[in-house]
Amino acid sequence: MNFQAKLMISALGMAILPLAQAADFEDFGRVVRVQPRVEQIRTPRQECRTEYVQVPAQQERGQGGSIVGGIAGALLGSQVGSGNGKVAAAAAGAIAGAMVGDRVENNGRNLAPGVQEQAVRQCRMVEAVESRTNGYDVTYEYRGQTYTTLMNRDPGNRVRLRVSVEPLDAYNDQYSQRY
Secondary structure: OOHHHHHHHHHHHHHHHHHHHOEEEEEEEEEEEEEEEEEEEEEEEEEEEEEEEEEEOOOOOOOHHHHHHHHHHHHHHHOOOOOHHHHHHHHHHHHHHHHHHHHHHHOOOOOOOOEEEEEEEEEEEEEEEEEEEEEEEEEEEEOOEEEEEEEOOOOOOEEEEEEEEOOOOOOOOOOOOOO
16 A cells, blocks of 8 residues: 555544544433422413492483473463563473473383492402423432433433443543643
């Protein structure tokens, strides 16, 4: 082999060397404890109820009889007298007709104050509290060591792990001694 081919193979071997030394594999750890993370969420909402209260009865008087009676009285009063007396008679007839029309229309109604029930709706704002689980703090053991991690679901009795093995650099190796 020539020198260039040996140099390329050596360079390729050096590039692959870290990949050959690092290894990833899957294993399982034993779950020791699972603690759910619970969050309290407060949501305002309106709460309403209907109560029945007793209020004084209010009856409305009709106005149609007064109007029709006033017009009829004014027409009849204008037929009596002459000159300024005719105008005074029309005015007096309008007043008398309005009073008679009002009595005729409202005669059968009980206008005395009474009591009736009225529905009253009362509302207020209350806070609804809802609990939500946001994740799980999972404590597990793997090869004599205890670890804790946050997971989005409860893993059960064991947790699946991805284990990565690679050599430590001599400068970062905590077990090497420096002089």
